[in-house]
Amino acid sequence: MLEIRQLALDFLRYRGLWRRETVTCLHNVSLTLARGELHAVVGASGAGKSLMAQALIGLLPGNTRRRGELWLDGEPLDAARQAALRGKRLALIPQSLAALDPLVRSHRQVAWAAQRGGAAAPWAAAERAMAQLGLVGDSARRYPHQLSGGMARRVLLAMATAGDAEWLIADEPSVGLDPQHRDGVLDQLRRLADTGKGVLLITHDLRHALRVADRVTVFHAGTTLETAPARAFHGRGEALASDYARALWRALPDNDFARPAAREAAQLA
Ligand SMILES: Nc1ncnc2c1ncn2[C@@H]1O[C@H](COP(=O)(O)OP(=O)(O)OP(=O)(O)O)[C@@H](O)[C@H]1O
Numbered sequence: 001m002l003e004i005r006q007l008a009l010d011f012l013r014y015r016g017l018w019r020r021e022t023v024t025c026l027h028n029v030s031l032t033l034a035r036g037e038l039h040a041v042v043g044a045s046g047a048g049k050s051l052m053a054q055a056l057i058g059l060l061p062g063n064t065r066r067r068g069e070l071w072l073d074g075e076p077l078d079a080a081r082q083a084a085l086r087g088k089r090l091a092l093i094p095q096s097l098a099a100l101d102p103l104v105r106s107h108r109q110v111a112w113a114a115q116r117g118g119a120a121a122p123w124a125a126a127e128r129a130m131a132q133l134g135l136v137g138d139s140a141r142r143y144p145h146q147l148s149g150g151m152a153r154r155v156l157l158a159m160a161t162a163g164d165a166e167w168l169i170a171d172e173p174s175v176g177l178d179p180q181h182r183d184g185v186l187d188q189l190r191r192l193a194d195t196g197k198g199v200l201l202i203t204h205d206l207r208h209a210l211r212v213a214d215r216v217t218v219f220h221a222g223t224t225l226e227t228a229p230a231r232a233f234h235g236r237g238e239a240l241a242s243d244y245a246r247a248l249w250r251a252l253p254d255n256d257f258a259r260p261a262a263r264e265a266a267q268l269a
């Protein structure tokens, strides 16, 4: 079990030349991720989802101060343990395509990741992981600048899945992909959860998350508002605890773009 308990993050920044101030960007963030579960984290841009992902694997920007606790299988997940597990048992699919090395062909980067992740035959593991995402032949051998945005995103996913990580944190893994590849990526994450991995899927798209998730945590303005089983997103959202989650659900096209009630709209603003 991977647990985030009351995580908070402050940024230190200079105001003027001398004065330093802290700005809180995450507060009261809590969630649990179990093996075999696909847990989606859904929220608007700037809500703090990526910072939460970076905190989980221990790669936060230097000007941040973290509070709260992270636990993995009943033991604290401190910086040393994060460093030991990162890229091995704990893998991140980063949101930024800049994570790819511009000077190295994609399949080599995937093979390195496979090796770091403990694969016995890294090249074969890389080829398999890439083929599962439709990256075969010439397209698997390109340099990052020769890839489309969607292909680059799939290379990042292949890097995280070529090893044998038990915990996967996928930060917007399907953004910018056409519907077919997007569904392919989501199905792949679902399959990984079905084989016993714990998968955290960060996305701003509730509709896509609901297609594959077991549970959904709604993130808003730096905090986790509520965690609900995917089936709670149903009807008019009566089973949801927060107005914000209900408004997100009711704003989906399939739900007739139900206009949020005045109170919900105020909360969304
Ligand atoms: N290194 C940094 N220094 C200062 N502020 C930062 C830094 N990184 C992120 N922030 C701020 O923290 C907030 C949360 O950012 P974050 O990237 O986690 O949001 P997000 O939910 O992942 O958004 P998106 O859906 O657009 O990816 C934003 O207001 C952002 O400007």
Ligand code: NI
Binding pocket: 049, 050, 051, 095, 171, 172
């Ligand atoms: Ni993000």
